[in-house]
Amino acid sequence: MTDIICPLCGKPNPPDLDECKYCQAPLKTGGFIAPPEGGDELDKLISPSGESGEPGEQEAVASTPPNLEQSVPDWLKQTEANFLDQSETTPSKSEPEEPGPDQISGQIDSLINQPPAHPAGQDNVIDDDWLASLLSEAGVNEPAQSGTPEKSAREPVEEPAQAPAEEQSQEEFPEKAGTSAEEPSEEEQATPALPVEKPAWLTSLEAASKIKMEGVVPPAEVHPEQPFVEEAAENAEEQPPEPPDWLKISAVEESTSTPPSQEAEPQISPAELPGWLEALRPSEAVAPTGPVEDVSNADIVTAGPLVGLRGVISTHPSAIRARKPPTYSIKLRVTDEQKARVEMMEELLAGEDKPTPLPTQPIITSRYIFRIIVAVSLLLPILWMIISGRQDAALPQTGNIPGVVNFTQEIQKLPTGAAVLVAFDYEAGFSGELNVAINSVITQLMNKNVYLALVATNPSGPALGESTITNVYSGLVGNTTTYNFYTNLGYIPGGVMGLSGLATSPRSVVPYSLTSDNVWAGAPLDAITSIEDFNAVIVLTNDSDTARNWVEQVGPRLRQANKPLLFVSSSQAEPLILPYYQATPSQVQGLIGGLAGGVAYSRSVGNFQQNGVWDAYSIGVTVSILIIIIGSVAGGVMKSIPTDKKKEK
Amino acid sequence: MAQTLSSAANYLALLFILLCLGLILFYYFSDATREKINLRSIQAFTHFRRQVDLAVEAGKRLHISLGRGTINDLQGGAALISLTILDHCARAASNSDRPPVTTSGDGVITILSQDTLQATYRSLAAEQRYDPTNARLTGLTPMAFAAGAMPTIHDEYVSANILAGHFGTEVALLTEAGERSQSLTVAGSDSIPAQAVLFATADEPLLGEELYAAGAYLGGGAVYTASIRMQDILRWVLIGAMVIGAILKLLGILS
Amino acid sequence: MKKILPLTNAAIAIVSGSIVLLGYFFPGLLGGIQSTLLGWAIILAGFALLLGIFNLVMVHWKKVGGEGKGSINSIVLLVSLVLTMIIVSISGPAGTFSLWIFNSIQVPAEISLLAVLAFVLVYAAARLLTRSPKWYTVLFLVTVLLILLGSAPLFFVGEVSLLSSLRSWLMHVPAVAGARGLLLGVALGTVATGLRILIGIDRPYGG
Secondary structure (H helix, E strand, O other): OOOEEOOOOOOEEOOOOOEOOOOOOEHHHHOEEOOOOOOOHHHHHHOHHHHOOOHHHHHHHHHHHHHHHHHOOHHHHHHHHHHHHHHHHOHHHHOOOOOOHHHHHHHHHHHHOOOOOOOHHHHHHHHHHHHHHHHHHHOOOHHHHOOOHHHHHHOOOOOHHHOOOHHHHHHHHHHHHHHHHHOOOHHHHHOOOOOOOOOHHHHHHHHHOOHHHHOOOOOOOOOOOHHHHHHHHHHHHOOOOOOOHHHHHHHHHHHHOOOHHHHOOOOOOOOOOOHHHHHHOOOOOOOOOOOOOOOOOOOEOOOOOOOOOEOOOOOOOHHHHHOOOOOOOOOOOOOHHHHHHHHHHHHHHHHHHOOOOOOOOOOOOHHHHHHHHHHHHHHHHHHHHHHHOOOOOOOOOHHHOOOHHHHHHHHHHOOOOOEEEEEEEOOHHHHHHHHHHHHHHHHHHHHOOOEEEEEEOOOOHHHHHHHHHHHHHHHHHOOOOOOOOEEEEEEOOOOHHHHHHHHHOHHHHOOOOOOOOOHHHOOOHHHOOOHHHOOEEEEEEOOHHHHHHHHHHOHHHHHHOOOOEEEEEOOOOHHHHHHHHHOOOOOOOEEEEHHHHHHHHHHHHOOOOOOOHHHHHHHHHHHHHHHHHHHHHHHHHHHHOOOHHHHHO | OHHHHHHHHHHHHHHHHHHHHHHHHHHHHHHHHOOOOOOOOOHHHHHHHHHHHHHHHHOOEEEEEEEOOOOOOOOHHHHHHHHHHHHHHHHHOOOOOOOOEEEEOOHHHHHHHHHHHHHHHHHOOOHHHOOHHHEEEOOOOHHHHHHHHHHHHHHOOEEEEEEEEEOOOOHHHHHHHHHHOOOEEEEEEOOHHHHHHHHHHOOEEEOHHHHHHHHHHOOOOHHHHHHHHHHHHHHHHHHHHHHHHHHHHHHOOOO | OOOHHHHHHHHHHHHHHHHHHHHHHOHHHHHHHHHHHHHHHHHHHHHHHHHHHHHHHHHHHHHHHOOOOOHHHHHHHHHHHHHHHHHHHHHOOOOHHHHHHHHHHHHHHHHHHHHHHHHHHHHHHHHHHHHOOOHHHHHHHHHHHHHHHHHOOEOOOEOOHHHHHHHHHHHHOHHHHHHHHHHHHHHHHHHHHHHHHHOOOOOOOOO
């Protein structure tokens, strides 16, 4: 059952009513025919005559043929007659090229929907369609069309009983075009549009027609509704090519010729639009001259804000309405494990909403307390020993520490006034450990009146050497008199390469002293050209790598010249230097290692000062041992005690 | 006689170097077609890779300390390896909100670290992320270097410290700083005292030559794998030579 | 240019490295060039030191400009750097004021850091078994304790000769043997690293 949509309220009304039962608005003039309920686009495509039984529309269609027939010029009638004769006489010619009626239908549809810019061979099809639609408008209907290829092509899909009017066959093309434009079928996509054979008469007609250049089927809109005529006219304003005069006349007659039933209806007076809406309207100054787009067979919107309009995109696309949504079972087959995971996931998601407080780091932790205990345990006994100056711990014996005796002997062998190279290659932080030995060694050298040449391969070495010489000499003489029998050659950059250069040519590597004096020009360094010319080389270092550099770069030259290479090292470097001392032949001739070596050497030369350092060292070592044992045992016990967290794990 | 021995030792050393070079090239070209070479698992590198990813995810910073070994010295090998690790870290953390920061105790290494960072970002087409102040010289003496690097660990949202290069015992100050700031510390040094300290203080110490395997374990390429294979072969050669020498010495054949 | 420069860098590195290496084995043939290149390297190292100090200034200047909590420390550092440079420039590197700065500031600061290091090491050793309860950790701790026991006479106990002998044996045999083994591995690694750079496969110089 087809309802008529009220143009005012948009509600469906029975077709037998003249006025809307909701708002009493006249339906016959402005009403819209709603699409059949439950019908879909596919039905419309397959049976285009499905709505032919609509009385209102039948009236409208019936009223158009006489007018159109009058408007057709004579030459066109003649052309039509020729065409019909030719098509009747040559049906077998077109059969081989058009294998089946379905394909023909598809080809026609695809050809209609082709864009304007197409190969020339396809224009023939457009001409045919244009002519067919023109013929249908002109009322050349059933008898003539039944014999045409187009008609024969549609016969299998059309119901013969309905005997479609030409208008319906005409409406079918754009509708299919619209459908194919939205959802092109596979057949259309796969096969290109085949050119339809063009009759000879049409070739001559082609030149005379300008419409064919548009590539658009000229619509002969016969719909009675006034607004759509206006809309078509407005659209036509935008078409620059002029249609033929006969078509203009026809259009004018169409607009004026209305069926008697509609003439009786009162015209809807144009509404007064607000200024802003008036401004939005296209200019009416230009009269419609070109062919307009045929929207007569487009869908009418039946719902939403655009209700009642034709040819606009509906908010409820027909493609969606056409399909009944498939029904799926909402019952899922879930295993127990999946259920458990889902529950776990839900718990996690529920927990996401709850803000979790950031883990606060307590200022006082067990580690912090343990650190404090370690520091206090180490500091207090050491401070107590240094302040009290006690000497309870047994001093190390010279014979028990390897290298000290040999070191002492090598120093004693040095002649008075000899030149000795002393390398201050230790870090300032190790002064506390090394100063006991270094002070004793420098004192011994000063007492023997040895000329000291100070060098360093680390940046703080020159300052360390300078301050050591100053401090030792002031301790020796008891005043601030400057010691002059030495030179500070400064810092040697380049690490091992600089050291290699010093071994081969010391004058070129360190040409001037820190005071910018050319010390190589005066005695006793004027006799020195390479490193083996020094009577001895003493390296003061805390780093085993530095010691290795000296052994490898300088040691061979000294051994060749039978000159001693002596080391004063920290405890951490001693184990790695000791093999060089114990090697046969020894690469290091004397070694003082660590605080124990320094104390032993100081005692052997009679330079040891009783200042509580050795006792502080002793108690520091003892306390360290206790802390390590207690900490390890406590840690082991804590690890072995099962805590709640471990139990949970 | 001594001159002859010295020349013989020199030629032996040259032969050794050529052998190393030949092995590297051989394995480099022969392993080029192999899809994967199995390396024994080193936990420190596994944690290191994971920590780099976590740092990127958490938007935190990586701190790579290159040590204080100069390139002109014996520590040059460790310094160059640290640059390889820096390159890997910079690539892995290139998407991080905070680019990695490097500290070093030598001028040459500082410049090279800047160069490495810049080259890495350039190769990633992200040169705008390069900031020369992210490669820092923190001190010229060991203690000054450690003291200068400690604030970086504490204050710059560091999630992982990679200490690779030449360090002394001062490295314990850095590992302690890492522990206090609750950041992971992966550390390796060529110095023996430093390795002893790192065993006790670092979360993931790299001992011995493990530091030099960093390139292969971090996916550096075939040449790093070839280097490892060369080292493995020559290690066995050295072990064999030492054992044979000891036996000959015991038998009195070798004086 | 972007392609030429890395290739040039690589070529320079390969040629320079090869000459320096071969110079050790053929001093008569390549010794002169080797010395020249080493001299250049030393000069560049010194210049790199200056650049490093400039980098230090830049880093802390940037921190002063920021609002970080270390900005005060950076100000102190910059002021100290400038003052030291001025004083050393006037007084000379071996001058009285220069040595006063060195002996009064740098030496105590470094000794303090070393003292902190001692605390750290004792603390770490005490926690070692808690952190890593493995058999080799126990072995490590036992060795540490034996070395400490033999390195100085124990307070209230005195020197135990057996412990001193044990310490001496540990230091001279197992420790040195292990260290030698590690050093051999390190040397092999260093050789491999150097060769990679020498043949231009590994280019850590931005090539």
